[in-house]
Amino acid sequence: MxxxxxxxxxxxxxxxxxxxxxxxxxxxxxxxxxxxxxPAADEGSVEASALSAEQAELMEGDPDWRASARLYHAGGGGATGNDSLGCRPIAMRTVAVDPRVIPRRTRLFIRETVGLRLADGTRHDGYWYASDTGGAIKGAKIDLYTGHGRGSMRQAQSLNMKTLTIADAGDFQGCPPAWENASN
Structure with missing residues (x-):
């Protein structure tokens, strides 16, 4: 290149x-x-004043995991149907993990995704939900679900094949929440 x-x-x-x-x-x-x-800061940066107290604490604290990220999407040989909890995957929220490393039903805070510009123009708050698993996910690897079709991966392409810093932000019950109430 x-x-x-x-x-x-x-x-x-x-x-x-x-x-x-x-x-x-x-x-x-x-x-x-x-x-x-x-502007170099446009891709994923967020001013510290724009973070909630919980987000600021998770940004500053020691990470619970470091994992190599891959992207996956629905359709065209990507994910189809429900995740391993039986839930519909939520774009830019659902994460597939190795449950021996990161337990399913863990609410994750991925620092590198805070401020990531999403397809609708909003910014990612950094919260993801470990609700899926996969045969190729072994050890300290995660798959980030980007949505439907290969084009959905564009917004997160900078994260593909990168080692991400992940904090445990608690557990969740049921299925991962939709965007409207995901960071609450």
């Missing part, structure tokens, strides 16, 4: 049309301008 500087150099060369190598200073200046125009 091309890094930012190489991509910008190719872009600059294409604009100049000469096919000649461009001066290093010009490429660096173009890259610096692009970095200034791209």
């Amino acid at each position: 091309l890094n930012t500087a190489a991509a910008l150099a190719m872009f600059w060369a294409a604009l100049s049309g000469s096919g000649e190598p461009q001066p290093y200073e010009a490429v660096v200046a173009l890259e610096a301008a692009a970095v200034v125009e791209t």
Whole structure:
């Protein structure tokens, strides 16, 4: 994959049309301008003042688990039907776990998902629900359910294959809640 500087150099060369190598200073200046125009904090950051007391405590405390994340979705060979508790999976809330590592029915707080921009424009509050299991989930791995279709994975793609910091935020009964009351 091309890094930012190489991509910008190719872009600059294409604009100049000469096919000649461009001066290093010009490429660096173009890259610096692009970095200034791209807000780095937009992807997943949230100001500390926007967090609830519980969220702030979970962000600051020691994690209970660190797990490698994968994404899964419904349809097209992804998840179909109900999760292992018999519940309908909730997009961007349901997590599949190895129950020998993370018990099912655990309400999880995943730090890296706090502030993640969702498809509807809202921001994720960091709460997920361990209500599913899977044959490929062994040890410190989790699968984050993103919704229906491959396109639903786009919003969480930055989390795929990353090690996430997870705190135990208590237990839940029944099925994972819908978005309206999930963080309560």
